[in-house]
Amino acid sequence: MVADRIVEGKRLADATRMQITDRLMRRLDRLAACSDDADGLTRLYLSPAHRDAVDLIAGWMREAGLSVSLDPAATLVGLWPGPAPDSPVLLLGSHIDTVRDAGRYDGTLGVLGGLAAIETLQADAVALPFAVALYAFGDEEGVRFPATLTGSRALAGTLDAGAQAAARDQDGTVLADALRRFGGDPDRLAAARFRGRALGFVELHIEQGPVLERAGLALGVVAGINGAARYRIALTGEAGHAGTVPMRGRRDALAAAAEMMVAIRRIALSHDGVTATVGRIEAHPGAVNVIAGRAGFTLDLRAPEDGLRRRAWSEIEAALLQAAAEHRVEAVVERTHEAAAAPCDPGLMTALELACAQVGAATIRLPSGAGHDAMAMAALCKMAMLFVRCAGGLSHNPAESVEPGDAGLAVAALAAFLRSIEL
Numbered sequence: 001m002v003a004d005r006i007v008e009g010k011r012l013a014d015a016t017r018m019q020i021t022d023r024l025m026r027r028l029d030r031l032a033a034c035s036d037d038a039d040g041l042t043r044l045y046l047s048p049a050h051r052d053a054v055d056l057i058a059g060w061m062r063e064a065g066l067s068v069s070l071d072p073a074a075t076l077v078g079l080w081p082g083p084a085p086d087s088p089v090l091l092l093g094s095h096i097d098t099v100r101d102a103g104r105y106d107g108t109l110g111v112l113g114g115l116a117a118i119e120t121l122q123a124d125a126v127a128l129p130f131a132v133a134l135y136a137f138g139d140e141e142g143v144r145f146p147a148t149l150t151g152s153r154a155l156a157g158t159l160d161a162g163a164q165a166a167a168r169d170q171d172g173t174v175l176a177d178a179l180r181r182f183g184g185d186p187d188r189l190a191a192a193r194f195r196g197r198a199l200g201f202v203e204l205h206i207e208q209g210p211v212l213e214r215a216g217l218a219l220g221v222v223a224g225i226n227g228a229a230r231y232r233i234a235l236t237g238e239a240g241h242a243g244t245v246p247m248r249g250r251r252d253a254l255a256a257a258a259e260m261m262v263a264i265r266r267i268a269l270s271h272d273g274v275t276a277t278v279g280r281i282e283a284h285p286g287a288v289n290v291i292a293g294r295a296g297f298t299l300d301l302r303a304p305e306d307g308l309r310r311r312a313w314s315e316i317e318a319a320l321l322q323a324a325a326e327h328r329v330e331a332v333v334e335r336t337h338e339a340a341a342a343p344c345d346p347g348l349m350t351a352l353e354l355a356c357a358q359v360g361a362a363t364i365r366l367p368s369g370a371g372h373d374a375m376a377m378a379a380l381c382k383m384a385m386l387f388v389r390c391a392g393g394l395s396h397n398p399a400e401s402v403e404p405g406d407a408g409l410a411v412a413a414l415a416a417f418l419r420s421i422e423l
């Protein structure tokens, strides 16, 4: 009977989807073992762990019949060919580098979830009228080198190749040398730019916030990505004896930094939607009985609109200069990164919402406070993001977690989205 065959077919399809989801979760766990740190997950750009991750994912891509390559910026590329060599291309992907002591789903879910969506279509013997290119970017977090989004900016053709290649990590290693050793090519970063007709870039990513969980939803469609800037503030005062130098008149670099951080927090709180984070601070010589002659800290500043972020920055900059003058310390302020706020493409957003509805997932639209490769890809083509609920909204934390059911739903939605695209 036809009805029996339909039920059987649905049962088979559901079983296949379960298998694909189980394999996805196992691969995410296996990938989490690729770490530069014995205690916890840290996988930095061009590190041995990055190399292991590239080799592992390349194998899984090849198993799915994708043609695999490494671009000059060390981005791993898996191409599922279209019907013709010059077929237009739908771009999927995210990053495989991590912060220090990271969770295992930030970035990686977008890469391996994208691969699982391709495998879902293959299992259903679907032939798309376009090609799908899947990217595993190696430097979205920007933890090892000052700037960030190296791979996605190279692909979008917006990377300042010279400046980026000359960047140094905390050990003094030059990015260009590390890239060459890894198998990339710093002299051809400009050649990494995407060539062909890009239909759009879609990034699957954990939400990294609590909105979906509070709404009781597995999936959400991103309306736009907040803009971000990163700064490094270096202060030079005068080291001295903690016991003999009177409090008045000290040129205490660490005391100046402390006052600056309090001012940064006060200013950020006064602007709705602005976030300002001092994530790293150093003091020299760092001895209990020595007034710090030098101090340095980083600032991560974000807002939904670039004008708001720039207004907050001009207030912060004035406060930094005032504190430096009061403490008679020299302040050097360097902006090490800036990425404009990026609205998502309305057409792709609607297509993602329809695909989610098709697989039975209600969605909401929400902003992304976190930065993503999609904000760099917006310079190349229209882009959109599909968010997956993560427990407690936790991320950049080993406790980061995703329900297999939610991951499976996201993969099914991404596969339905790909099937829905008409040329």
Ligand code: HGY
Residues within 6 Å of the ligand: 140, 141, 142, 369, 370, 371, 372
């Ligand atoms: O910092 C960010 O927003 C991203 O996780 N790199």
Ligand code: MN
Residues within 6 Å of the ligand: 099, 106, 141, 396
């Ligand atoms: Mn991250």
Ligand code: MN
Residues within 6 Å of the ligand: 095, 106, 107, 140, 205, 371, 372
């Ligand atoms: Mn991320």
